Amino acid sequence: MLVSTKWLSDYVNIDGITPADLAESITRSGIEVDAIIDRSMGMTHVVVGHVLECVKHPEADKLNICQVNVGSEVTQIICGAANIAEGQKVIVARPGAVLPGDFKIKTAKLRGEESNGMICSLQELAIEGKLVPKAYAEGIYVLPDNAVPGENALPLIGLDDVILEFDLTANRSDALSMLGVAYEVGAILSQGIALPEISYTESSERAEDVLKLRIDASKDNPMYVAKVVKNVVIKESPLWLQNRLMAVGIRPHNNVVDITNYVLMEYGQPLHAFDYDRLETGEIVVRYAEDGEKITTLDDAERTLKPHHLVITNGKEPVALAGVMGGLDTEVHDGTTTVVIESAYFAPSSIRRSSKEHGLRSDASSRFEKGVDPERVIEAAERAAQLISEIAGGDVLAGSVIIDELDKTPVRITVSPDYINNTLGMKISLEEMLSILDRLQIDTEAINGKLVIDAPTRRQDLRIEEDIIEEIARMHGYDLIPMTLPITESTPGGLSPYQAKRRVIRAFLEGAGLYQALTYSLTSKDQAQKFALETAPVTELLTPMSEDRSVLRQSLIPHLLEVATYNVARRNDSVALYETGSVFLGVEEDGLPKEVEHVAALITGKWLDHAWQAETKMVDFFALKGVVEGMMDSLGLVEGLSFEQAVIEGMHPGRTANIFHNGERVGLIGQVHPTEQKKRDLKNTYVMEMNLAQLLAIETDELLYVPVPRFPSISRDIALVVSSETSAGRLEKVIRNAGGKLLQSVKLFDLYEGDNVEDGKKSVAFSLTYADAERTLKDDEVVKAHEQVLNALTTEAGALLRG
Template identity: 80%
Template sequence: MLVSTKWLNEYVNTGGITPAELAEKITRSGIEVDSIIDRSHGMTNVVVGYVKECVKHPEADKLNICQVDVGEEVTQIICGAPNVAEGQKVIVARPGAVLPGGMKIKKAKLRGEESNGMICSLQELGIEGKLVAKAYAEGIYVLPEGAVPGESALPLLGLDDTVLEFDLTPNRSDALSMLGVAYEVAAILSEEIHLPKIDYKTSEVKAEDMLKLRVDAPDVNPMYVAKVVKNVKIAESPLWLQNYLMAAGVRPHNNVVDITNYVLMEYGQPLHAFDYDRLETGEIVVRHALEGEKITTLDEVERTLQPHHLVITNGQQPVALAGVMGGANSEVHDGTTTVVIESAYFAGSSVRQTSKDVGLRSDASTRFEKGVDPNRVLEAAERAAQLMSDIAGGEVLANSVLFDELDKTAERITISPDYINSRLGMKISMDEMLTILERLRIPTQAINGQLVIDAPTRRQDLRIKEDIIEEIARMHGYDEIPKTLPITESTPGGLTPYQAKRRIVRQYLEGAGLDQAITYSLTSKEQAQAYALETAPVTELLMPMSEERSVLRQSLVPHLLEVATYNVARRIDSVALYETGSVFLGMEEDGLPREVEHVAAVMTGKWVDHAWQGETKKVDFFVLKGIVEGMMNRLGLADRLSFEQSVVDGMHPGRTATILLNGERIGLIGQIHPTEQKKRDLKETYVMEMNLKQVLTVATEDLIYVPVPRFPSISRDIALVVSTVTSAGALESVIRQAGGKLLKDVKLFDLYEGENVEEGKKSLAFSLTYFDPERTLTDEEVVKVHDKVLNALTEANAQLRG
């Protein structure tokens, strides 16, 4: 919401306080002021000019030589605007002026002719192009006849103004209007509020004689007001009206449309103006749309409607989408002479659904969705009729065509001062509470020590006791709430063992070259269980943002692959990312999703890239496996870790393994299936996911340091011929079990398939280290243990290679 302080001053006196001070007070009272916008941008030397003469430049077809009266003199200015002409009042930036964007105006020569300044468009004065009336979008701005040459143009254009940008929370829909803001500011400053006085002459002809009304959907349209104004003259709005609209972020069109927008911003009540003659039938019928019915809205887009959409019709065809946008077939145009003003109360849920379905959001729909004041529906229509009489020369027909089944009863809230003070931890007297509520213009009576409050309908957010407590607290001042420390025994802070281990995991992965990613917990139904280590009933959102974010994930891998695809598409060919986050597996007994923390990683591209040394290494399975082993070693779990070849949907069938801890499945690791890689435009990509909660809750023994051994170790190498389906991990387990206490280490150092090894077989070479910390081993002791290892391997169908 953009609030012009100049416009605001028409309703409440803010004199004696700067816009910055006002913004600070408003923010401290509960409505955040996002920014303070000086519309003048510090401009000076921008004046009104009168074009006394305008002739073509002899050396340039698109330039004009203008003789401009700037009050103190007539000066020559070269102008290239297509709409400049003799007899116009224009905006002139004199030499020495500095315009928004840093443009400095100096005397210059253009194609040999002197130019002493610049004739300006509104865009050159810092007004956004989308807010400039279409008639002046491509050229200079023409001022009204009453503008006086030589006077500053900034006050005339409303640029001697400061705009406050509000960041409103959804509950404060009352501040989506200038009057709502005025009520708030008047309460903050303890000032009176001056509401518009509505007074105009009416015709002897009654509106109901020209217009009939029928509402067929009172459940979503309980109130509809129509005013009829004859003999209007369509023209540009007065400059003050255009200035206020542009300050509020609204583009001026013509006097009738501008009046409806002005009242929208003033009262927060959306209005619409129909051309009476284009209605053709002299009738308005509010109903639900027919299946497949179409309407072309004011933005010239044809929209197909559904039966739950509410439409305004002329009894035959739709002429407006209720609460969203009018139809092109009833639009006010230059030839309009009779206007029907619509002011209605539409249910927010109906407007929200229609707006979402047709993909159209407007200032009107925003206000209907949040809730408008039932008691301003008729008042806003009367205000618009008054302005059309004053500005457009219209003749307002007597009475209104009215349908009214709307409950306008104020919400009654009864609360005791003691209850308020107990919730705030303060001691505010009842008299002060009454004063605060009076400043807020909230009708209140003190009855038997209780505050009996009739919440005004303009404040749709006042429904329960806590709402009143908030009003009193914010107006009393949040800074006045006493600061107290909790009375409790202090305990030293620190990380839990689980948190400390999780930090180790993150530090190790980052030290290994992976960057942390944080992805959405929400995903699509198709991706929810992809690559999941464990599946459970999917948790669906009741009101999802989109189908792509409609359920809770059960794996971290799909989103990490999306991140990898996003980066690769932007020429970041080498990606190494990890994430620690929750997956959601069914429901707990309390009805909340069961959260389990996982860790996952994705790697693609190069792992080593030393261009100077000419050394490169692509990511492969063993790179990621090594990172997992190193991480588990840091956690003291390396001796309990093992890998087992497996087949997983979406993974490469020959390059995928299950990660086991103490023989129990805790994760998966491997290459994405080539078809998945192609679909995501990725090269070889490897992923890992582990149940981090399961890993970090495993009990580990304290690390015990031992002296550097004084006795030598003895190594033996063996080469084994086994079936290609036999895993090295299985053989390592056999070796360790047979080697007993003297076998301290086993390492695989060679894999060979090819010549001298029969088909279907492979050769694996291991290095075995034997060691006793108390003495030097003899050859006989080592041979004895080593023979046990060889016998165990033979029983496991491994042949010693000669």
């Protein structure tokens, strides 16, 4: 909402207060002022000029040599505007002027002829082209004949004004009008406001004799007022009216249309003017559209209507889309002599639906959507009739054609002063509360220690006790609300063990080079259970945004794959991501979805890329397996961690494993199936998902650090021939169980299949380290322990020692 301070001063006295101070006061009271716009832009030396003579430039077809009276002298100015003509009053920037954009005006020579200034268009004075009247959209602006040469031109074109740009919240629709702003400013400055005085002479002919009205949709149009004005003369609006409209962002058209827009901005009540003769039937019928019915609106677009669209008709066909935009066939034009002024109350929901479905948002629809003041419907029509009588020379027919079934009873709110003070945490006296409500012109009585309030219809946002508390708080001053600390027994803040462990997980994964991702909890039905560690009945939304976001997820992996696809499609080929988030498995006893926190990771592309050392390593299963082992080690859970080959839908059958901890399945790891990768335009991609809640619930011993051993260790390497189906993990488990307390570490360092190894067999080599922290081991002790390991491998795993 753009507010002209010059226009505002018609209703409330703001003399003596600077625009900056006014904006600060308004902002402090609850309406944020986004910007203060000085329309003059600091311009000087911009005056009225009278073109005494205009001849073609001898050396340029598109230039004219003008002799211009600028008050103090007659000077020569070269002008290239196509519409320049002798006898015009124009805007002249004299030498020394600085126009917006730091454009400095100097005396210059154009094609050998001297030019002492510039004849200006409105665009050159920083008025947006979309606001300039169409007659002057191309070329210079022509002032009225009564403009005096040499006087300052800025006040004549409304540039001696300061605009306040409001950032209104949806509930403050009352401030979408100049009178609404005046009520607000008057309350802030403790002043009354001057409402427009409406008076005009009516003709003897009555409006109801020439216009009939019927409403067939009273639910969405409970009130309709029509006035008829004859003998109007359509012409350009007076300059003051054009200036005010341009100041608040509306383009002038002609006097009648400009008056309806002026009243719209003044009262906040949208109006529409019909050409009475083009109505043809002398009748207005408000009804719902017929299915497939068409109307061409003022923007020259043909629109197909649906049965729930509210339309204004002439009894036969639509002439306006109610509350949104008028029809092209009945618009006011240069030949119009009789106009019908429409002022109505339309149901906000109906207008919002029509506006949205047609993609057509207008100044009128935005106000109807939020609810207009029922008490201003008639006033606005009378104000428009007065202005048309004055400006367009029209004869206003007596009375109005009215159908009124609208309930205008003000909302009554009763609230206790103690409740207000307790809610705000401060002490405001009853007298001050009454004073604040009086300044806001809200009818209030103090009855039996309570405030009984009849909310004015112009304030559609006042409905409940809390609305009144807000009014009192903001006008008293939010900055006066005392700052206090809660009175309670406080305990030092800190992280729970669960939260601390989760931070360890995140820190490790980020240290390993993975970036954190945050994805939707909502997914599609076909993706909800894909890759899930555990499945349960899916939780569906009652009103989903779309089919792709209709149910709650049961795995994090599908969304990480979406993120990877998005990045790869934008040439970010190497992606490493992790996410900690909830999956939703069925329903709890209280009826809410059961949330279980998981951790997932995804890697694709290059894992190592050292261009200078010519070393590149693509991601593989073992890169992600190492991340999982390191993550579990950071939690102190690496003991008991194991991996077992598995077949999981959507995963590569030979490169997928379940993750176990102490025999319990806690996750999965592996490569995404090549078919799934191709569908998502991904190369080899590896994923992991683990039940984080289950992991972090495991109790671990306190971490103890031990000194570096002082005594030497002894290493033994063994190469085993085993069945191709026997996993290295199983062999490692057998070795650890048989090695006893002297066995410190077991590392797999070789795998061989090929020559000298029979079919169906493979060679696996481990390095075993034996040590004792308290003493130096004897050779026979190591031999004994090592033989136990070999015997166990033979008997439990069917392994043979390779010669």
